[in-house]
Amino acid sequence: MLNFKGEQTMIEIKNISQAYGNTQVLREVNLIIKEKRITALIGANGAGKSTLLNVAANLLEPCAGTVLLDGKDIKEMKSQDIAKRIAILKQTQHLNMRISVRDLVSFGRYPHSQGRLKDEDEQKIRQAIEYMNLKEIENKFIDELSGGQRQRAYIAMILAQDTKYIFLDEPLNNLDIKYSVEMMTILRKLVKELSKTVIIVMHDINFAAAYADDIVAMKGGQIMKEGAAQDIIDQTVLTEVFDHEFCIANVYGKKVCVYFPPEDKSAKGDAINE
Ligand SMILES: Nc1ncnc2c1ncn2[C@@H]1O[C@H](COP(=O)(O)OP(=O)(O)O)[C@@H](O)[C@H]1O
Ligand SMILES: [Mg+2]
Numbered sequence: 001m002l003n004f005k006g007e008q009t010m011i012e013i014k015n016i017s018q019a020y021g022n023t024q025v026l027r028e029v030n031l032i033i034k035e036k037r038i039t040a041l042i043g044a045n046g047a048g049k050s051t052l053l054n055v056a057a058n059l060l061e062p063c064a065g066t067v068l069l070d071g072k073d074i075k076e077m078k079s080q081d082i083a084k085r086i087a088i089l090k091q092t093q094h095l096n097m098r099i100s101v102r103d104l105v106s107f108g109r110y111p112h113s114q115g116r117l118k119d120e121d122e123q124k125i126r127q128a129i130e131y132m133n134l135k136e137i138e139n140k141f142i143d144e145l146s147g148g149q150r151q152r153a154y155i156a157m158i159l160a161q162d163t164k165y166i167f168l169d170e171p172l173n174n175l176d177i178k179y180s181v182e183m184m185t186i187l188r189k190l191v192k193e194l195s196k197t198v199i200i201v202m203h204d205i206n207f208a209a210a211y212a213d214d215i216v217a218m219k220g221g222q223i224m225k226e227g228a229a230q231d232i233i234d235q236t237v238l239t240e241v242f243d244h245e246f247c248i249a250n251v252y253g254k255k256v257c258v259y260f261p262p263e264d265k266s267a268k269g270d271a272i273n274e
Helices: 049-056 079-083 101-107 119-131 147-160 177-194 205-211 235-242
Strands: 011-020 023-033 038-042 064-069 086-089 165-169 197-201 214-219 222-228 247-251 254-258
Touching (some): 011 049, 023 049, 023 064, 038 205, 049 064, 049 086, 049 165, 049 197, 079 086, 086 147, 101 119, 101 147, 119 147, 147 177, 177 197, 177 205, 214 235, 222 235, 235 247
Parallel strands (some): 086 165, 165 197
Antiparallel strands (some): 011 064, 214 222
16 A cells, blocks of 8 residues: 555565574465555454564564565664654553543653653644543543543553554453444444544454454464455454364354354254355
């Protein structure tokens, strides 16, 4: 993909391999992350999803391979410049400090301001707080918030960072259904209204099916299958990816998965069993 100046605008992961000791965790992974879409990374525990995300965000140096960020090798970029383009919310983002929502959001400006906030930084912080509907609680401490509010505050921090790419590692963990739906609705809005590119590791395949444009299914450190979300939600693909039997049904014109086997094997549903 090229922009009007003829520059590459995407993330290209090329032949990435990673190992911890003798354990190979990523095996020659190749992936192109397209702009202005939500790409969901799915796969069983230990498949390598978090490792891939961390390598793509330059938080982890791979044993082999290259990551091109808008056409540039990230190894040759300053970490500050990468942080102006990629914001990442890690799987274990536990801030135990007693800080206010506003202070948390202002951390997002660090790559731009190095801690000395200018007018433009203050403006971005204000916009992020307003966009995420946090104005009323901006002075509350984050440990006083509900899970859903806290997650919104983290997203506001990432918005303040003002990056094109947003990486999220299991942001729906610990959120109930209502907040999970709210979070995914917000992410869709970020793509539509702010032209963000979102890469999200997620556990719940049905959330991926309903909200992602593309799904990348990983297993054993490799990409098993990638494509349009509705094409990956397929009985054969998912059974192989998760070593588990799936039944695919059609709801509201979209595919959803049922992943508990019926007690009565002859039971019939409205499933699409291709
Ligand atoms: N820092 C580490 N040291 C050793 N092994 C690790 C480390 N991080 C991850 N692993 C291992 O790498 C594999 C892939 O982990 P990860 O990328 O976290 O998978 P996922 O996010 O898909 O659950 C797992 O087997 C995990 O135990
Ligand atoms: Mg993980």
